[in-house]
Amino acid sequence: MTKSTNSRTLHRSQWLFLISWLTCSLAGHAQDAPTYQTPPKALADLVTAPLTPTVSLSDKGDMMLILEQAAAPGIDELAQPEFKLAGLRLNPANNGPSRARYITGLKLKKVMGKDEKALTGLPAAPLISFVQWSPDGTKIAFTHSTDSRIDLYIADVATAAAQKVGAVALNATLGAPYYWVSDSKSLVVKTIAAGRGPAPAISAVPAGPTTQENVGGKRGQAPTYQDLLKNPSDEKQFAYYTTSQVVRMGTDGSVTAIGEPGIIRSAEPSPDGRYVMVQTVHTPFSYLVPVNRFPLKTDIFALSGSLVKTLNDGPLQESVPYSxxxxxxxxxxxxxxxxxxxxxxxxxxxxxxxxxxxxxxxxxxxxxxxxxxxxxxxxxxxxxxxxxxxxxxxxxxxxxxxxxxxxxxxxxxxxxxxxxxxxxxxxxxxDRYSYPGQPDTKHNQYGRDVLNLLPNDEILLLNMQGASPEGDRPFVSLLNLKTKKSTELWRSAAPYFERPVAVLDAVKKVILTTRETPEENPNYYVRNVKARIAPVQVTFFPHPYPQLKGIQKQQLRYKRTDGVELTATLYTPVGYTKDQGPLPTFLWAYPAEFKSKEAASQVNGSPYQFNRVSYWGGAAFVTMGYAILDNASIPIVGEGDKEPNDTYVEQLVSSAKAAIDEGIRLGVVDSSRVGVGGHSYGAFMTANLLTHSNLFKAGIARSGAYNRTLTPFGFQNEQRSYWQAADVYNKMSPFMNADKMKTPLLLVHGEADNNTGTFPIQSERYYNALKGFGATTRLVFLPYESHGYTAKESLLHMLWEMNGWLDKYVKNPTSDGQVNKAGKLGGGKGK
Structure with a gap:
């Protein structure tokens, strides 16, 4: 989308960024470039590489809709108007989500045919969302977003022609704005109510203080939600933008109103199409919890528009036990x-x-x-x-x-x-080894998914992961519901990693799969799991980054000192051999909690999966000459009555040391040049590893939380409050142990992070604490970015920062680990 024309008024995020930049400049940080930077080409190419399309299958399994994905948007798109209300982030200009990733093209293809047909009738620059097949499979509905509205389109499958339907604009602030009715001739749609009028004015002058109270001492332990309502003005804005009118819209564009305008969370037709279940949010709103905890009324309407029955009117849920x-x-x-x-x-x-x-x-x-x-x-x-x-x-x-x-x-x-x-x-x-798989379903006469029951009460189970002691090997099995015994029909085998995606013919046992190898990206195949014949390839998506073919991958299995078995994926650069000597290494991980050592020890991953070198994780830096210990197992185990986090630090350090030791044993990892990084809970892990061990030369922590007193009613999978386990909270908080930090740490954070617990202030205060104790550290705030970064400029700059930090403190450190041989931060020229 183009940038909003309302450019005379600076958005709050723009003011914050301007103030932040000016503050840094005045504080003597003139060395920080005030423009976005670009990393070396090998890293930049990962951001700009074309995305592999996704696929949606018709119910009959004969047609495939290919959805072409948009590349990373520009920072100008993230700078568009955005309101943060009741846990939502919405675009007030078009009544949709403010940070949507769009589909930019649609193609139809017969599953067993070669020809692809692009849909005609699309807008010139389509921004497509909410794609749904009609129940009878003859049509495809989707939305197109513009600067000022969201429109509904319907495509005819037989002709591959699409057209805009109706004149009303849709409201997608609270999720999917429409559902198909089972007749495939009409839809139930949430629209902008006619005569809504102008938005309430946002006054800078308050009418009085904002107050909250808890009368009677009722407990209300809530997570640290973000983007909550803060005052009466927020309440008015929230109600205005989320209010919609439910209508029945024919595929010819005809419209019949259902009920009255309201804050409609969902409006779903019954399977037979005679009724609509409408769920409406209403006051009193809350400043403590998001919209999904607000009072919710559930009504049944006739499709003709009249109220049939109110099923329930639920109260505000501020006191749900935090567990x-x-x-x-x-x-x-x-x-x-x-x-x-x-x-x-x-x-x-x-x-x-x-x-x-x-x-x-x-x-x-x-x-x-x-x-x-x-x-x-x-x-x-x-x-x-x-x-x-x-x-x-x-x-x-x-x-x-x-x-x-x-x-x-x-x-x-x-x-x-x-x-x-x-x-x-x-x-x-x-216990991933015991997971039986997902039951195969089919559409019934109402177009709803139900169990695909075969003769003799049998169903097919599709296991897309297939975890096993041999690594991940997806499989398909046949389960007899009478005897409760299953028979494996097919399992992925070397040298491929192949996943079952959908059942095309349950009786003949024909399925659709995706198949890949380390050098071949996933493509779709048709396979008969009963007959021992080669599968038929049906898509031919190209390798997204052919320049990186030849990267080497190895699945590692090793143990930590307490006997828990661990895994990691080791990547080494193209052409690397061990006689070249050990490499500087980057470990990337994300901890996970378990209740048993047996579950924590289960093998994860497959050596036959595609070498997907994404810009998001640690594997990207194999292009810069590093060995990468990717997705290294960091299990935190608490068996029986013990809680995992009681020994979090000890298990964290032990797991990381075991991964490094295995790399050293293989002759690949240079123990004197190892860095560590992670995102979110992985950032929390990184800060703790640098605080409580001397295993690493430097660390990179993105969008983490470092002071657990700011999440006092639990975090991640910790259910105890701060007052129940203060010692655990304090020991696990890097902020509380900032005086122990002696290792260089790069902190990166989205300036508009809305993830529960990872407020941007977490990085800001942690940086201030580290600086106060003389630690080597750097804080980078990315304007407009949330918990996951999306703008092309942000992603390129993130890689530039990470590459410079690793180059300076891991690849080329001097004896004191503080100065890079090249003497310069950053791996590329400014953009």
Whole structure:
């Protein structure tokens, strides 16, 4: 999109960046270039390389929609107007998300044909989102975003011709703005209400103070959410931009209103197309939690527009127990049954949503059939938190429930007529080896996904990862629901890594897969898993960076001192041989918590996967002559009653040392030249490794959190509050141990980070603490960027910063580790 024409008023982010830059300049940081920089070409090419298209398959499996992805946007796009309200980031100019990544082209292709046909009738510069096939597979709907509105388009599959439908603009501030109705002739759409009027004025002069209160001492332990409402003016802006009118829109553009305008979170038609479930957010709003915790009313409307029944009006949820097993009180998660014409089901916690309350039954599930005049009927009781149903037919469905504290996952076979159940799978969901796979589904007469039941009550299970002691080997199996025994039909084998993507013919056992090797990027294939014949290639996407062919990859397996088995992927540069000597090394990782050493020890990855050298992780720097220890296992284990984080630092250091030692044993890693890096929780890891070990010459921490007292009611997978485990919080906080830091650390952060807990102030205050103790450090704020960076200029500058830091402190350090032989930061010229 082009830059907004409203350029006379500086946006808050622009002011903040200007002030920040001026402050740095006045503070004596004139050496910092005030313009974006570009890294060496080998790194820059990773940012500018064309993205491989994605694919969407028709229900019949005969047609393939190829979606061409947009490259990284320019910083001018991120600088467009953006409002941060109730946990949302929206574009007030067009009532859509402010940081969308768009599809720029659509092509249709027969799965077993060679010809591709680009859709005609697209706008000149399409910015496409929310692509959906119609239930009968004859049409494809999608949205196109402009500077001022979002429009609906529909393409005819037979002719590959698309056209704009209707004159109304869509509202996508709260997610998907439309759903197909099962007749494939109409859609339920959230639109900008007619006569909405001008936006409320934002006054710089407050009418009074902003207040919050907690009457009666009710507990409200919430995560550190960002972009929350802050004052009455925010409330008015939020209500204005999120309010929409639900309509039934025909494919001919005709419009019929459904209900009244409101803050519509979702509006989904029933499977038979006679009703619409409308969920509306309303006051009182909250300054403590985001919009998904606001009061929510659930209504059933007739498709003609009249109200049929109000199912529930839920209260504000500010006091949901802060736990992975916590849940709101009262009815929640209203959904349509996929296998019935118009039946709603929902869940109610039986333990007040509090996992600390002892209860034999945690959740109950109820259903209510059209015309919704009878009393709800209990259909399922869950020992743990109810997750979901996978519906099949009148006698077969699957129900899943989980409990995070024990990592327990139970899948039951359910008879939806008698509601009798039997356990199908009972496992720990962190045990990747035991994961059976995803049941194959198909569209029923309503266009909804249901179990694809074969004769003799069999279903196909697709396991796209296929974790095993031999590494990841995806597979397809056939499960008999009567005997509960499965038979493996096919498994990926060397020298390929091949994933099952979709079932094209369940009876004949024909599937669509993606296949890759270290030198061949993923492409789609048709494979008969029953017949022992070679698969047929159906797409021919080119290698995204052919100049990097020849990079070497090795899957490492090793142990840390407590016996936990670990893995990492070792990348070495093109043409490297061990007789050239050990290399400067960059370790990139992200810690993960486990409840058992056995699960933590499971093998991860495959040596046969494509060498995807992304600009985002550590592997990019193999192009700069480094050995890369990528995705090194950093398991933090707490067995039984022990919590993983009680020994976080010890396990962290032990895991990193084990990876380095293995690289040294192989003769690849130069122990005197090792750097470490990570993003988000990986940044937190990096700061802790530099603080509590002498394994590394330097570190790079991107968008992390370093002071855990700023996330006092838990963080990552830590469920205890600061007041329950103060010693753990303090020991794990690099900020609290800033005086121990002696290793150079580069801090990078998105100036507009909205991730829970990783406020930009985390990096700012940590940098100030490190500077106060004389540590070698550098802080880089990227304007307009959130937790993940998207603008081309930002990504190029990020790589420039990282390359310069590694070059100065890891590749070419002097004896004191402080001065680079080249004497200059940065690996490329200014842009």
């Amino acid at each position: 992975r097993d916590g849940a709101p009180t009262g009815p929640r998660d209203f959904e349509w049954r996929a296998d019935m014409p118009a039946t709603v089901y929902y869940t109610v916690a039986q333990d007040k949503g509090d996992p600390k309350v002892n209860a034999d039954i945690r959740d109950k599930v109820f259903q209510l059939e059209a015309p919704f005049s009878a009393s709800p009927k209990e259909i399922y009781a869950a020992q743990f938190r109810f997750e979901n149903f996978t519906w099949g037919n009148g006698t077969t469905a699957l129900a899943t429930e989980q409990w995070w504290q024990s990592r327990k996952s139970i899948t039951k076979l359910v008879n939806p007529t008698t509601w009798q159940t039997s356990v199908l799978f009972d496992r720990s969901y962190e």
